[in-house]
Amino acid sequence: xxxxxxxPSFLSASVGDGVTITCRASQDIAGYLxxxxxxxxxxxxxxxxxxxxxxxxxxxxxxxxxxxxxxxxTISGLQPEDFASYYCQQLSRSPIxxxxxxxxxx
Amino acid sequence: QVxxxxxxxxxxxxxxxxxxxxxxxxxxxxxxIWWTWVRQPPGKGLEWIGEVYHDGRTNYSPSxxxxxxxxxxxxxxxFSLSVTSVTAADTAVYFCARKAFxxxxxxxxxxxxxxTTVTVSS
Numbered sequence: 729x730x731x732x733x734x735x736p737s738f739l740s741a742s743v744g745d746g747v748t749i750t751c752r753a754s755q756d757i758a759g760y761l762x763x764x765x766x767x768x769x770x771x772x773x774x775x776x777x778x779x780x781x782x783x784x785x786x787x788x789x790x791x792x793x794x795x796x797x798x799x800x801x802t803i804s805g806l807q808p809e810d811f812a813s814y815y816c817q818q819l820s821r822s823p824i825x826x827x828x829x830x831x832x833x834x
Numbered sequence: 835q836v837x838x839x840x841x842x843x844x845x846x847x848x849x850x851x852x853x854x855x856x857x858x859x860x861x862x863x864x865x866x867i868w869w870t871w872v873r874q875p876p877g878k879g880l881e882w883i884g885e886v887y888h889d890g891r892t893n894y895s896p897s898x899x900x901x902x903x904x905x906x907x908x909x910x911x912x913f914s915l916s917v918t919s920v921t922a923a924d925t926a927v928y929f930c931a932r933k934a935f936x937x938x939x940x941x942x943x944x945x946x947x948x949x950t951t952v953t954v955s956s
Contacts, residue, residue, distance in 0.1 A: 729896070762942055764880075771929055771946035772872075772880065778940035815880050819933070819941035822893040824870075824882040 730754055730818050734827030741832065746804045749830045751816035753797040760820035763792055763801045766813045766829075775814075776801065803832075836860040838930050840947040846924075846954050852917040856930030856947050862911065863888045868933040869906060869913040870943060873926040881926075885933060886913055920954045927951050 731754035741747050751761065759779040764772040774783045776792035779799055789804045803810055811834055816827040842854035856869070863869070871883040884894035886904040894902050898917070906913040917924060932945040 760940060764943075766874075766880070769949075771948055772931075772943075774942060774944050777942035777944075778936065778938060781936070781938075781940065783942070783944065817880075817943070819943075823895050824885075826880040826882065829879040 729823055730757060730820065730825055732816055732818055732825055732827040734816055734830055736830060737828060739830055739832045740834070741806055742834065743806055743808055745806050746802065747806065747832065748803075749801045749814055749816075751799045751801070751827050753799070753818060756797060757818045757820035759794055760818055761792075761794070761799045762817045762819060763790075764815045764817065765810075766815060772815070806832075836932070836945050838932065838945055838947040840928075840930055840950045842928075842950055842952070844951055844953060846920050846952060847956055848921055848954055849919055850954075852915070852920050852924060852928075852952055852954075854915045854928055854930070854950055854952070856913050856915075858911040858913075858932075863906065863908045866935060868893075869904075870931045870933050871904060871915045872929045872931060872943075874929070875923070875926040883915065883917075883928075922954050925952065925954045 733752045761779045763776040779794040780792045791802045814830045837859045839857045846852045868885040870885040884904050886892045886906045901918045903916040927949045929949045930947040931943045933943050
């Protein structure tokens with residue numbers, strides 16, 4: 729199975745800050761990585777796919793990038809509604825796997 | 835608007851079978867789409883369970899493969915999850931989702947059901 733190591737597990741920030749979350753794959757997954765936002769009681773919300781393609785309707789303060797097997801999600805200018813959990817996911821091959829998650833709190 | 839509506843019991847007895855259904859509206863079950871199940875145990879992260887193609891082909895998580903069946907009924911535009919011999923470890927929020935691909939052939943899970951909380955308890 730492809731392992732995704734996501735860091736940090738917990739992140740504390742303030743409204744207006746910029747933050748970066750990293751996800752490292754255990755083997756080459758090309759650009760087959762997605763990022764999701766998860767809030768309690770709600771379904772996961774797709775933010776980024778193909779490592780850097782912004783899903784329609786997602787604010788442009790969210791961006792994704794790739795360098796080899798390392799992927800980053802950057803949120804520029806945090807808004808109150810951004811405080812949530814974030815997960816990376818590889819869709820390169822089965823079984824699909826997720827990172828351990830990052831909890832972003834004020 | 836494409837939507838997935840989940841249904842199924844919220845309480846299952848230990849050693850019993852968990853059964854959930856997801857119904858698609860606003861689209862048809864086209865080729866190229868995999869219909870997927872994901873779960874989140876309390877206080878834990880997301881776990882992929884498996885997926886089914888419109889022709890019935892399936893892929894399952896190796897850790898759940900012996901207990902899981904995912905099936906599809908195109909005529910009803912629905913797909914289902916069955917997990918046998920459940921224990922407390924199967925207590926989770928279960929989500930159904932659509933896995934599609936874009937013009938560059940990158941996969942994405944863009945449409946999700948609202949989630950069903952399933953508790954395994956006697």
